[in-house]
Amino acid sequence: xxxxxxxxxxxxxxxxxxxxxxxxxxxxxxxxxxxxxxxxxxxxxxxxxxxxxxxxxxxxxxxxxxxxxxxxxxxxxxxxxxxxxxxxxxxxxxxxxxxxxxxxxxxxxxx
Numbered sequence: 001x002x003x004x005x006x007x008x009x010x011x012x013x014x015x016x017x018x019x020x021x022x023x024x025x026x027x028x029x030x031x032x033x034x035x036x037x038x039x040x041x042x043x044x045x046x047x048x049x050x051x052x053x054x055x056x057x058x059x060x061x062x063x064x065x066x067x068x069x070x071x072x073x074x075x076x077x078x079x080x081x082x083x084x085x086x087x088x089x090x091x092x093x094x095x096x097x098x099x100x101x102x103x104x105x106x107x108x109x110x111x
Contacts, residue, residue: 009051010075013044017108024101028094039097041078042089048074057083 025031030039045060054060061083
């Protein structure tokens with residue numbers, strides 16, 4: 001029982017093909033000059049939001065701040081996640097990173 005003490009969200013994120021995700025990030029230079037909130041943190045943030053039915057950046061921030069002591073164990077590498085950080089990441093980062101990864105997941109799940 002190796003997953004007994006782990007959060008379900010972190011177990012779910014471990015199931016994703018991260019090498020494929022990193023290739024998508026590298027293709028569009030997504031983490032260039034990024035110091036703290038990586039593309040993987042952004043993906044995890046919005047995957048968490050989707051799975052927990054969050055409806056706005058404010059709602060996502062409130063939910064993640066309520067779990068701030070558990071962020072590392074959930075798989076996040078940023079110590080805090082704010083609305084401004086998420087908004088800036090959404091504005092600056094190329095959306096094709098996540099579109100390509102979604103296409104790869106669809107192909108991967110049907111194979």
